[in-house]
Amino acid sequence: MPHSSGAAALVCADVTVTAPSGSGELTLLRGVDVSVAERRTAVVGLNGSGKSTFLRLFNGLVRPSAGTVTVHGTDVARDVRAVRRRVGFVFTDPLSQLVMPTPVEDVELSLRGAGVPRARRRAAALELLERVGIAHRAEHSIYDLSGGERQLAAFAAVLAVEPDVLLLDEPTTLLDLRNRGRLLELLEGLPQQLLISTHDLGLAATAPRVLVLNDGGIVADGPPGEVVPAYEQWCAHGFPQEARP
Amino acid sequence: MSRGPDLFGSYAPGTSVLHRAPLWAKALGLVAVSLAVVLAPSWRVPAVLTGLLVLAGSAAGIRARQWWHGLAPALPVLVLLGVYHVLGAGPAAAADVLLTIVVFLVLTRVLMHTTPLSALLDGVVWLCGPVRLVGADPGRIGLAVSLMLRSIPFVVGSVADLRDAVHARGLRPHPVRLVTPAVISTVAYAQRTGQALAARGFD
Numbered sequence: 001m002p003h004s005s006g007a008a009a010l011v012c013a014d015v016t017v018t019a020p021s022g023s024g025e026l027t028l029l030r031g032v033d034v035s036v037a038e039r040r041t042a043v044v045g046l047n048g049s050g051k052s053t054f055l056r057l058f059n060g061l062v063r064p065s066a067g068t069v070t071v072h073g074t075d076v077a078r079d080v081r082a083v084r085r086r087v088g089f090v091f092t093d094p095l096s097q098l099v100m101p102t103p104v105e106d107v108e109l110s111l112r113g114a115g116v117p118r119a120r121r122r123a124a125a126l127e128l129l130e131r132v133g134i135a136h137r138a139e140h141s142i143y144d145l146s147g148g149e150r151q152l153a154a155f156a157a158v159l160a161v162e163p164d165v166l167l168l169d170e171p172t173t174l175l176d177l178r179n180r181g182r183l184l185e186l187l188e189g190l191p192q193q194l195l196i197s198t199h200d201l202g203l204a205a206t207a208p209r210v211l212v213l214n215d216g217g218i219v220a221d222g223p224p225g226e227v228v229p230a231y232e233q234w235c236a237h238g239f240p241q242e243a244r245p
Numbered sequence: 246m247s248r249g250p251d252l253f254g255s256y257a258p259g260t261s262v263l264h265r266a267p268l269w270a271k272a273l274g275l276v277a278v279s280l281a282v283v284l285a286p287s288w289r290v291p292a293v294l295t296g297l298l299v300l301a302g303s304a305a306g307i308r309a310r311q312w313w314h315g316l317a318p319a320l321p322v323l324v325l326l327g328v329y330h331v332l333g334a335g336p337a338a339a340a341d342v343l344l345t346i347v348v349f350l351v352l353t354r355v356l357m358h359t360t361p362l363s364a365l366l367d368g369v370v371w372l373c374g375p376v377r378l379v380g381a382d383p384g385r386i387g388l389a390v391s392l393m394l395r396s397i398p399f400v401v402g403s404v405a406d407l408r409d410a411v412h413a414r415g416l417r418p419h420p421v422r423l424v425t426p427a428v429i430s431t432v433a434y435a436q437r438t439g440q441a442l443a444a445r446g447f448d
Contacts, residue, residue: 059444060443061440061443061444081446084443084444084445084446085446088444088445089441089444089445091437091440091441091444093437095399096434096437096438096440096441097441097444097445099388099391099392099395099438099441099442100362100363100391100395101255101256101362101391101394101395102255102256102362105256105361105362105363108363109363109366109388109391110445112363113446113447118367121363139256139257139258141255143398143402157445158445161445161446
């Protein structure tokens, strides 16, 4: 089982996340202890297994009830602003993520936050949209874009601030095959460290390291050649009992 | 999700005089129209201004269909208000009230059609600069305005989706059946948007 460490790692040290529920408290993650330093890591698991919660820890969108989370040496709980400047998050539903009426304006908003002067923003935004392949839709309303185009626009908005780490929460869920291919191609060329939660085992298999989450805990961690077939088996026949509380 | 009615319109690139006009000139125009309408002694002033703005907007590329899409959702309210004012204060007063509303709807559409929202945002932020004196952040105010404009079509579209869902189940879309899910979906949308903003560092 690979277990990386170091300053360029995303680290969860014995992290538990709980949330209030109607009947008391719900445990979303339990005692997760992992360090991720690979340039690309995939996280797979059933719905409700804790994948999104796990990803959100590294952007400070979810706070641990116990344990600590660090991103490249910075404690997320201590300096969430610094972490968010370095960590971009792409949500499953881009319509929630795009806050401006058109893709170009949304990317401009990111550039504005990054301190890019007004005179340079439009050209830089169009360049980014060109890079993700939707420059021809730059001025269209986000409501007129397809799901794939919205996802790519959200992606461009995140890339605009040049993060060191990208967290992608089920990025291919809403995409058709063509846009999925386009996204995979784009991910391949990115220099950032990527942590991708996904149900898309094809996408997971492109990462050198795959984590399997079940019931809020990591039940497998290794190269896709070993982990993905095991995960498929568990989906069909049940997960290992020792992973459960 | 359905797209809600395009109440205010959105920016369409162009080279018309209005497209090329600087933001400060548009702001002055906005103030001038507002003062003229508010201080006008009769309905004729908003009527003339509406006509002029429709001409200017059409020259900037706003098509008849877009004018209709902007005004149609307001028609039920305008009719109700018209009847109320005709009965209560007479036709001239009713025309004054209705044309005052219409002139601002038309003005908003012309402004939105010819000005990128990011430029408007810059203007709002500049205009709100003095709030720094009391510790507020003008950037946040500008962002709130843009979020409001961006969210109206979402909320209206989600109500349309709910109406369709009720129809699909063979029920009548009674407003009471729509209110609770509409509020829940709007709150959930607000939470997701808040999270997305936080993730982008706008917290």
